[in-house]
Amino acid sequence: MSRYWKPLGFAVLVLAVVLAPFLSSNYRTYQLGFVAIYLIALSGLDILTGFTGQISLGHGAFMGIGAYTTTILVVDHHWRDLWTIPVAGLVAGLIGIAFGLPATRFAGPYLALATFAIPLSFIGILKRFPRFTGGNVGKNLPQLHSELGWHTNPSIWFYVVTWVVALVMFPLAFLVVRGRFGRALRGVRDSEIASTAYGVSTASVKTAAFGISAFFCGVAGALYAIGITYVNPDTFPIDLSILLIVGIVVGGAGSLWGMVFGALFVEFIRISWGPSILTLFAKAHHVNTHAPGSGLVVYGVVLLFVLYVAPAGFAGLVRRLVTGRSALAAWAKPGAPTPGDPATGAEGP
Amino acid sequence: MKKTFLLIAVALVASTVVVMTAGAVTAKSILLEGTFPLSGPASGYAPIPSGMGAYFSYVNAKGGVNGRKINWHFEDDGYNPANTVQITHKFVEQDHAFALVGGLGTEPQLAVRQYLNDNKVPQLFVSTGATTFDRDYAQYPWTLGWQPDYEGEGAIYGKYIAKNLASAKIGILYQNDDYGNDYLRGFKAGLTAQHNPQIVDAEPYDLSATTPPAVQVAKLKGSGADTFVIFATPTPTIQAYVISTKLGWHPAHVFTNSVSATDPFLTIAAQSGSDNVEGTISVNYGLDPSNPIYNKSPGMKLYRSIMAKYDPKGNVNDPLNLYGVSKAWNTVQVLSKAGRNLTRAGLMKAARNMLYSDKTKNADPFGLPGIRIFTKGNYQYPISQVTLVKYTNHTFQPFGGIINGRGA
Numbered sequence: 082m083s084r085y086w087k088p089l090g091f092a093v094l095v096l097a098v099v100l101a102p103f104l105s106s107n108y109r110t111y112q113l114g115f116v117a118i119y120l121i122a123l124s125g126l127d128i129l130t131g132f133t134g135q136i137s138l139g140h141g142a143f144m145g146i147g148a149y150t151t152t153i154l155v156v157d158h159h160w161r162d163l164w165t166i167p168v169a170g171l172v173a174g175l176i177g178i179a180f181g182l183p184a185t186r187f188a189g190p191y192l193a194l195a196t197f198a199i200p201l202s203f204i205g206i207l208k209r210f211p212r213f214t215g216g217n218v219g220k221n222l223p224q225l226h227s228e229l230g231w232h233t234n235p236s237i238w239f240y241v242v243t244w245v246v247a248l249v250m251f252p253l254a255f256l257v258v259r260g261r262f263g264r265a266l267r268g269v270r271d272s273e274i275a276s277t278a279y280g281v282s283t284a285s286v287k288t289a290a291f292g293i294s295a296f297f298c299g300v301a302g303a304l305y306a307i308g309i310t311y312v313n314p315d316t317f318p319i320d321l322s323i324l325l326i327v328g329i330v331v332g333g334a335g336s337l338w339g340m341v342f343g344a345l346f347v348e349f350i351r352i353s354w355g356p357s358i359l360t361l362f363a364k365a366h367h368v369n370t371h372a373p374g375s376g377l378v379v380y381g382v383v384l385l386f387v388l389y390v391a392p393a394g395f396a397g398l399v400r401r402l403v404t405g406r407s408a409l410a411a412w413a414k415p416g417a418p419t420p421g422d423p424a425t426g427a428e429g430p
Numbered sequence: 431m432k433k434t435f436l437l438i439a440v441a442l443v444a445s446t447v448v449v450m451t452a453g454a455v456t457a458k459s460i461l462l463e464g465t466f467p468l469s470g471p472a473s474g475y476a477p478i479p480s481g482m483g484a485y486f487s488y489v490n491a492k493g494g495v496n497g498r499k500i501n502w503h504f505e506d507d508g509y510n511p512a513n514t515v516q517i518t519h520k521f522v523e524q525d526h527a528f529a530l531v532g533g534l535g536t537e538p539q540l541a542v543r544q545y546l547n548d549n550k551v552p553q554l555f556v557s558t559g560a561t562t563f564d565r566d567y568a569q570y571p572w573t574l575g576w577q578p579d580y581e582g583e584g585a586i587y588g589k590y591i592a593k594n595l596a597s598a599k600i601g602i603l604y605q606n607d608d609y610g611n612d613y614l615r616g617f618k619a620g621l622t623a624q625h626n627p628q629i630v631d632a633e634p635y636d637l638s639a640t641t642p643p644a645v646q647v648a649k650l651k652g653s654g655a656d657t658f659v660i661f662a663t664p665t666p667t668i669q670a671y672v673i674s675t676k677l678g679w680h681p682a683h684v685f686t687n688s689v690s691a692t693d694p695f696l697t698i699a700a701q702s703g704s705d706n707v708e709g710t711i712s713v714n715y716g717l718d719p720s721n722p723i724y725n726k727s728p729g730m731k732l733y734r735s736i737m738a739k740y741d742p743k744g745n746v747n748d749p750l751n752l753y754g755v756s757k758a759w760n761t762v763q764v765l766s767k768a769g770r771n772l773t774r775a776g777l778m779k780a781a782r783n784m785l786y787s788d789k790t791k792n793a794d795p796f797g798l799p800g801i802r803i804f805t806k807g808n809y810q811y812p813i814s815q816v817t818l819v820k821y822t823n824h825t826f827q828p829f830g831g832i833i834n835g836r837g838a
Contacts, residue, residue: 108523115516208606208636217607217637219511219537224548236523309515311541316512352516377469 090338091252098244102237111236111308112348117243118304119344123328124254124337125297130326131334132258133290134270135192139199141321143295145312146173146203147302152220152312153213162225162307166246169303170296177295181288200319207314219313222306243304250300254337257293266290298325331387333394342395346387350380358383455528455772460765461501462486463527465514466534466557468506474664475534477744478557479504481754482532484740485762495765496772503527509534511541518542522551529554529777531761532576532754536560536608547572552777554764555757555812559583559689561612567782567810572774574781574805576757576812578688578715580609581616582835586713586816587659587685588620589833591628595683599630601655603646603670605662606634613661613687616835630655635666642669651679658706659685664695671699674706684710688816692749693720696821713816714826715801716756719747721825729795756796760786760803760812781805784812800832811836 102110126140147169154160154168180199187195207214214220225235225242233241258266265286268276273283306312324347332343359379391398455461466479479502486500494500503525507513514533521527522545529552533539536558543563546553547570555576556563563575591598602617604610618626631653633646643666650658651674658674658681660667667690674681684706691712700707717724717733724730733755737746744751763786768776786792787802794803801815814836819826 106524108520111519111523112516205636217537218540221540221544224544236519305512309512309541310545311511311515313511313537313541315510315537316541318510320508320510352513352520 087255094251094341095248098248102240107234107236110240112352114236114240114243114308115305115348116344117240117247118301118308119325119328119347120247120340121250121304122298122301122325123332123340123343123347124251125294125301126325127329127332127334127337127340128254128257128266128297129290129294130329131336132263132266132270133287135287135290136189136326137196137199137291137294138193138319138322138326139196140294140298140325141317141319141323142200142203143173143177143298144302144305144321144325145200145207145317146176146295147299148306148309148312148317149207149214149302150299151303151306152222155222156220162222163242166300166303170300173299173302174292174296177299178288178292180295181291184291185284185287197319197322200317200322203317204314215313217314219311219316222310222312224310225307239308243308246300246304250297251337251340254297258337262286262289327384329394331384331391331394333391333396333398336394336396336400338399339394339396346395350383354383455498457498459499459501460495460772461503461525461527462529462531462761463502463521463525464504464530464532464534465507465517465538466504466532467509470508470510472509472535475557475750477748477750478532478534478754478757480741480744481737481751482758482761483754484736484744484751485755485758487740488736489758489762495762496770498772500762500765507535507538509538511538514538515541515545518545522546522549527551528772529774531555532557532757534558539563543570543573550774552774552781554777554781555761557757559612560608564811567808572778574778574810574812576760577753578713578813578816578835579811580612580687581619582811582814583688583713583816584613584616584618584661585620585835586818586833587711588617588622588625590620590711590818591657591685592621592625595657596625596628598628598657598683599653599655600628600657600659601630601650601653601681602632602659603643603650603662603666604632604634604660605666606636609663610634610661617659617661620835635662637663637666642666642673644669644673647673647679648677651677656681657683657685660690661687662690664690667691668695668699668702671696671704671706672702675704680706686710686712688713688715691819691821691826693718693825694748697824700824708821710821712819712821712826714819714828715798715813715816716749716752717796717798718819718826719749719752721827723825723827727799729797733796752796756794759794759796760784763792781812782810798828798832809836 101113105113122144126137129135129137150169150172151162151165154165155162184192184195208216225239265276265281268281269283269286276283309316328343328347331346333339464479466475467473468476483502486502489495490499505517507517521530530546531554533553534557539556539558543553550572553573555574559577559580561579561581563573564579591600602614604614614632631650633649635643635646647670660670662670667686691710696707696710717727717730733752734746736755737744737751764777764780764784767780782805784803784805786794788800798817803812805812815832815834817828817832818830819828
């Protein structure tokens with residue numbers, strides 16, 4: 082039975098992707114394009130964090146590197162925007178490997194702290210070379226326009242581009258985490274000593290995972306720049322890296338399917354659901370919804386709520402429902418180990 | 431569990447209910463929207479949209495503009511251009527805003543300028559003084575600034591020093607980006623080439639720097655400067671005041687750009703131990719709620735009554751609220767002038783041909799007496815007149831009449 086799950090899952094995803102623009106407004110379609118971008122970034126980061134057990138607080142910067150690669154190639158070297166996407170991924174991937182080499186010497190919280198340096202120095206470097214990067218003012222990309230003889234609205238074209246790339250990258254992530262290499266990743270996560278004993282070079286595996294995840298984030302960043310049509314240092318704040326980790330946790334670390342939920346969550350909670358909940362709340366209680374930071378409070382409360390209901394992310398919640406474990410029990414005992422929970426090291430996606 | 435799903439379902443449904451009154455403008459309402467930093471490092475500017483809302487409510491209570499009520503809606507972009515872009519798409523494509531008004535921040539507004547111009551949606555009275563929003567009107571016909579541009583303001587300090595302090599030795603602290611460089615460029619132009627050698631040192635600092643600009647201030651002191659010019663955002667400005675005092679540097683004259691030179695900020699600097707605050711020279715163009723000399727002016731009375739009724743939780747003494755009220759006043763003027771048959775093009779036409787002054791008896795009641803708001807033809811700098819102010823006994827006192835940084 083279980084071997085039919087994956088193809089079925091992909092079929093449902095593809096069907097949803099094809100149907101969504103017919104059911105959504107232009108603006109929703111544009112937003113769903115960003116969901117594709119986050120899906121790519123989260124899938125990449127999940128390979129590193131969920132499967133290899135290496136926490137990174139710096140992958141927003143790899144999105145930034147991809148975005149700047151695309152912007153500089155398009156604006157200063159007049160490339161076609163679509164051709165820059167793989168280049169952006171490669172540039173970010175190479176920098177990811179370069180960073181992964183020394184970073185693999187750190188473990189646990191030390192690694193997290195070391196990765197925190199990436200977005201910090203990235204912003205500094207952007208400002209240091211204003212001729213190259215545009216400095217604080219940044220650079221404007223031309224508005225996206227449809228190609229290949231197809232004339233459509235920019236939002237729909239953006240959706241098509243992002244989801245075509247996402248439907249290539251997402252299965253690619255599944256390929257990465259299967260087989261020998263996938264087992265090596267999980268081995269490093271669960272026990273480095275045991276992995277070494279079995280002949281796995283933990284340093285190479287970690288470095289490779291770093292590079293692959295950075296490649297995914299670079300591709301996502303390229304699409305991000307194309308969608309926003311603008312980059313500057315404020316576009317890639319440290320919050321973006323934290324947001325990616327939030328997406329991983331909410332989606333369910335160690336589950337690639339969970340990243341679909343994670344991507345929906347990080348896109349919609351801030352831009353759509355947060356303000357809506359705030360508006361509803363304000364109507365009921367006559368409070369000032371425009372008090373500084375009130376949006377962040379809603380975001381925080383929703384996040385806590387989600388983690389309370391689904392401590393192993395959406396993926397864990399679904400798994401619990403499918404395996405018939407009473408979700409009510411999860412209410413009563415949040416944090417209880419669940420099948421497939423990365424904490425217990427149970428098998429993968 | 432049912433409860434959980436119910437709550438999640440409510441959240442999902444809520445996300446689709448946000449749709450506001452559709453259509454750019456109806457017989458009964460006009461939808462105006464804007465992005466502002468209500469969170470993050472620039473959230474200090476949050477009073478501006480509240481002040482605007484207070485004035486719009488006041489106008490609505492009096493019957494609106496040409497029979498239409500103004501529907502004012504703003505959202506938090508956290509000063510992150512990526513958020514600004516997505517929210518602006520929502521305003522345009524989902525809410526069908528008639529115009530975007532007062533959007534805050536140079537970079538966030540640069541990020542959406544091309545998009546709004548492509549879609550022919552007015553990007554009116556942006557809340558930034560970056561010169562490009564005024565100067566590049568031909569390339570971006572749907573975009574217009576409002577407040578004095580940074581370059582023009584810088585020129586005023588330059589001219590003042592060239593004329594009154596011809597022997598001063600000038601040390602400048604400036605933010606190392608467009609903002610600081612706009613000021614610096616204007617300052618040097620106003621000072622004229624003849625007086626440029628008076629600048630003995632100019633030290634840049636990074637907004638992203640995690641430490642206060644202590645090294646820069648120490649270098650400025652060491653350069654022998656006796657006139658301290660600060661072109662910085664509020665926090666580094668306060669730090670510069672405190673550091674200069676701690677280093678024992680007491681420049682004879684201090685100039686601070688208007689963004690940072692408000693009574694609340696200078697009070698913080700003074701309370702943090704700076705004795706260089708007194709005598710600070712800056713410029714202003716709006717009534718100053720913290721200066722009692724304006725308490726009897728009709729504009730200030732109106733401002734206080736509007737705030738008391740429509741934004742009672744706001745700090746009435748914060749000049750940012752008055753800035754918002756004043757900007758909303760101007761928005762209502764151009765909407766009204768654009769006529770009963772309101773179109774986006776008509777609104778821009780009205781905004782490109784403004785004259786609100788004492789002479790024409792229609793001056794901004796919330797502006798300083800004598801200040802005019804003027805745009806015409808190739809002159810698209812709405813507020814370019816200001817008056818010099820000097821910080822004396824905990825308030826800014828105006829002196830020396832009305833001047834124009836743009837020489838027009």
